[in-house]
Amino acid sequence: MITAAAHYKDRFGHKMYKAAISLDVTCPNRDGTKGTGGCAFCSAEGSGEFASSCKLPVSVQIDEAIRRLARKVPADTGYIAYFQSFTSTYCDADYLRTKLNEAASHPKVEAISVATRPDCIPPEVLDVLSDTAKKIPLYTELGLQTCDDKVAADFGRGYETRVYDEAVKALKERGINVITHVIFGLPGEDKDMMLRSVKYAVDAGTDGLKFTCLYINRGTRYEQLYNEGKIAVLEQQEYFDIVSEALRLVPENVVIHRLTGDGAKKVLIAPMWTADKRRVVNYINRRFKDLL
Numbered sequence: 138m139i140t141a142a143a144h145y146k147d148r149f150g151h152k153m154y155k156a157a158i159s160l161d162v163t164c165p166n167r168d169g170t171k172g173t174g175g176c177a178f179c180s181a182e183g184s185g186e187f188a189s190s191c192k193l194p195v196s197v198q199i200d201e202a203i204r205r206l207a208r209k210v211p212a213d214t215g216y217i218a219y220f221q222s223f224t225s226t227y228c229d230a231d232y233l234r235t236k237l238n239e240a241a242s243h244p245k246v247e248a249i250s251v252a253t254r255p256d257c258i259p260p261e262v263l264d265v266l267s268d269t270a271k272k273i274p275l276y277t278e279l280g281l282q283t284c285d286d287k288v289a290a291d292f293g294r295g296y297e298t299r300v301y302d303e304a305v306k307a308l309k310e311r312g313i314n315v316i317t318h319v320i321f322g323l324p325g326e327d328k329d330m331m332l333r334s335v336k337y338a339v340d341a342g343t344d345g346l347k348f349t350c351l352y353i354n355r356g357t358r359y360e361q362l363y364n365e366g367k368i369a370v371l372e373q374q375e376y377f378d379i380v381s382e383a384l385r386l387v388p389e390n391v392v393i394h395r396l397t398g399d400g401a402k403k404v405l406i407a408p409m410w411t412a413d414k415r416r417v418v419n420y421i422n423r424r425f426k427d428l429l
């Protein structure tokens with residue numbers, strides 16, 4: 138495995154930070170195409186809690202994100218325009234092309250990352266992504282979460298795991314970098330099942346991985362189940378024990394982009410250990426010092 142920091146340093150020559158962007162999109166799990174309530178863990182903002190309003194031009198959103206980050210990052214930092222909220226490719230291909238071009242032409246943006254679902258990459262979107270990748274380094278982030286179709290159906294993922302395989306293949310054929318999101322702690326999964334998803338993504342050919350624990354967010358279906366005591370969350374040590382085992386399955390060429398997620402405090406109900414970011418970072422630095 139290689140860390141994201143080492144990968145960015147090698148590829149761009151310096152640190153890279155993400156400037157989160159929202160597009161005016163939703164996702165098929167919300168608009169009735171595949172469901173209406175969203176995945177059972179997904180907050181109302183579809184992971185877009187860190188971005189500016191989707192109504193603002195992309196260049197303005199990037200400026201605002203850079204301003205927010207400026208106090209925390211070194212002066213020679215590069216930026217990745219991160220299309221994060223909902224399903225960023227669940228839109229008209231021309232709209233997507235315009236927005237990606239706007240990001241690519243921002244003077245401080247050196248790469249683009251697009252978060253999406255494997256079932257939302259039709260041929261015309263694949264063409265847009267492929268054209269974008271010819272202009273600027275492009276990462277595509279796929280929310281697999283688990284390779285177990287039954288667990289995925291329970292939280293309402295809305296596509297079968299074979300669709301992920303097809304998407305990875307299509308993206309890789311076009312030379313597009315793929316990052317796979319995996320959640321540890323989904324209801325119905327034991328440790329072996331979680332590790333199987335990591336192995337599955339690696340075998341499918343993912344270039345990178347992002348791990349996160351299951352969050353219980355306000356206003357989600359899991360909130361109710363959690364409050365009723367029907368589902369639980371992982372404790373910090375439990376979670377990082379699984380991460381530690383997962384890392385052993387990751388080959389040298391695969392980039393670890395994230396060991397744990399960044400839950401949005403305004404909607405977070407559990408696990409509360411994730412809210413103390415400084416403590417979590419210290420824990421990671423101590424525990425994984427030989428790897429990071």
Ligand code: SF4
Binds near residue numbers: 165174175224
């Ligand atoms: S996690 Fe992604 S696919 Fe699921 S409801 Fe949220 S935005 Fe849609």
